[in-house]
Amino acid sequence: MARADFAAGSLFADLRAACRDDWRGYVEHDFVRKLGAGTLPEAAFRRYLGQDYLFLIHFARAYGLAVYKSETLDDMREAAAGLANILDVEVGLHVKYCSEWGLSEAEMARLPEARETMAYTRYVLERGLAGDLLDLWVALAPCVIGYGEIGHRMMRDPTARRDGNRYGAWIEAYGGADYQRVAAAAGAQLDRLFARRGGPARMALLIDTFREATRLETNFWQMGLDAA
Amino acid sequence: MARADFAAGSLFADLRAACRDDWRGYVEHDFVRKLGAGTLPEAAFRRYLGQDYLFLIHFARAYGLAVYKSETLDDMREAAAGLANILDVEVGLHVKYCSEWGLSEAEMARLPEARETMAYTRYVLERGLAGDLLDLWVALAPCVIGYGEIGHRMMRDPTARRDGNRYGAWIEAYGGADYQRVAAAAGAQLDRLFARRGGPARMALLIDTFREATRLETNFWQMGLDAA
Amino acid sequence: MARADFAAGSLFADLRAACRDDWRGYVEHDFVRKLGAGTLPEAAFRRYLGQDYLFLIHFARAYGLAVYKSETLDDMREAAAGLANILDVEVGLHVKYCSEWGLSEAEMARLPEARETMAYTRYVLERGLAGDLLDLWVALAPCVIGYGEIGHRMMRDPTARRDGNRYGAWIEAYGGADYQRVAAAAGAQLDRLFARRGGPARMALLIDTFREATRLETNFWQMGLDAA
Amino acid sequence: MARADFAAGSLFADLRAACRDDWRGYVEHDFVRKLGAGTLPEAAFRRYLGQDYLFLIHFARAYGLAVYKSETLDDMREAAAGLANILDVEVGLHVKYCSEWGLSEAEMARLPEARETMAYTRYVLERGLAGDLLDLWVALAPCVIGYGEIGHRMMRDPTARRDGNRYGAWIEAYGGADYQRVAAAAGAQLDRLFARRGGPARMALLIDTFREATRLETNFWQMGLDAA
16 A cells, blocks of 8 residues: 555655654645645645745754754755755745746745744754754654655655646645655655664654644644635 | 733733733633632633643643743743743642542543643644744743733632632632742843844744744633533 | 955954054965965965865864854855865865975875964854854854955956966966856855844954954964075 | 762763873873972963863853753753852952962953964854753863863872862862762763763764863863973
């Protein structure tokens, strides 16, 4: 089954298994289901898009932090690639995409930051600053790898529609090969860091971080739905 | 008038004046008015107390950060005094106080952190990490000095009651001379830092920070009320 | 005169003017003069090259930190460009260049870090962490813009030789148009940040930072010479 | 034997064992031997004292950072106690002590920071910022616990003299019961953090950090000797 296979045998899979209910609440959230089925109200999607723009800016900052926290040139290149992906690809894609939805970049930059956006982004950044590079990547994982899982599932889900789905571009962006590679690279980096800085003693705190970030992602979907 | 006099002629007063409506929404919030009048539902107060315990722990971390960010021994002593005040006085007072309300420290330590607590504390910490010591103190000011202003006003407000008010101890804690000194010291430190690191060019960003922190304080009161 | 024109009318020029003697000690250091004249002992250059490789890795981390500390997408892109320049251009150029000098990347990665390398890199990083984005860029400026000034002068200096100078490639790398653009962009970013976060009150501390970083650069040249 | 017993069975003992030669170079440095024997030139001691004052200020900042990086109220109290020990006891003792050696606090505050002081303090702070609380405490350990070991050994060393030794007050400060408790508490905190955040995978990097900090301490003694 697609779901079970995604990232099997990785630290990510262990963290996900340890937070099964919270994880399901996130990747199977109504917002996600409706987006896949093409039934999500446009107001919900527009709210999400605008806040996601603000979110991406802080997420790029988190990758900058990961560059700073790196201990090897390889770590640094991994983080710099994630940063470039956001600044050069995701933000641009977002801006282009949003303009199709009638949201200009200038409008998005002026949006008040929702409490949900603030709670999530500052939690991740602060967790990464207080902890080490492994703590930071674990805090990023529900978003970076989770979006990969959601896209992967939607591409295979018989109840999801792409033809005639006004959100089809979103599904293809995250389910497509390029983003799947980004998610896989993030998972591999997580495993490398765990080999160098992890161990059984750290799992309890890492699970706390992963669960907290997962719940904050869930709140982010809910913020979208609440606008509809 | 007590209100107008509080901290007049200081950077704090300028920041407050620049965010007048948000500030009023915070210091005159229903939670505050009802607490002063003794009519606040106990469930609201209990919710607030439990989250304030978690809040204080992160606020102590912010003072640790201020020690780290200090450039003089005097800055460091100022921040270390704030830290000691939280760890040695406020947390203890909180624990003692909460036990009278039937909340043990062990119970509070196990409370899930509310989204409002998380948004506020991580915003302040992250703002202080990304910016300098002045940014950090400005992010702390709505709480540290604002509680002083609220306590100061309640001690003078003819519509506030202390006799027979079950929240009288709270009012005396923040309106009393000890806390008023803490708030005044924080205001003086803000002015010193502005003289050394500030200037007109920085006001726009400092006001943004002050306003954001003020709104997050307002959300914190609301979280209490919502529990009633 | 080439010297006087470089970056005239900028914050950089003001900082340089405030530290005139220290600045001269850096940009006119014996290491620099001899490199320009082609008379620098190879052992000195080789020592410099190896430590500069370690230095660049930490400098890339400083640009990661600048991405994290950014408050606008433009700040972030500026810092990300600096980061990419180091990771994609300078490190590669360095490795290629060093291999011509008989130093492999693997050898360089194993070199013990000299005290001078450590003092300089950690000073810059820590200054940037304790202060704000302006403090960080000022700490970076003696290196980033200073190398531009040194290259610029060498290209115009009648006593410098490029033909038959075994260090000609170094001179062309830093005096050439590509690096001159990097240095000019860093100067412009410094001015933008000063407009947003600076002011007369901050000059004293910014000058301290600039002077300290300049002296640490001078120590870095001296470390090279001491190996000869 | 006193030496073997100090902190036996702890993470500190494992780190020390992994860096045996570097450790010996530090705790048996000529500066230390001569101080113990009372034969250290006064100029060396005076140089050390002045720089140690600057060092302590940055070390206090490192304890502030440890408060910030804490994940429990107990971690925070441990770090806050270390901070208070420096600000309230060590700095004061230092100032009093230095005045007996003809160095006023105002003079010390104006001293240029030696390269050795800068390299050591910024390395520790930056290591702590890039890594987690365990990395930070490991970077602090050669100083905090190492001084305890040096004082402990001097109190028992038949070749060390305290009667008529002009450095007797230094020996008693670090060999005395109060400081021995500070060192023991730091060792216990290290063990607690390793239980929660450590594991075999992390030892290689922790040993690197411990060795680097030990060498930087050795450089600090040497800076004192070089002034004689």
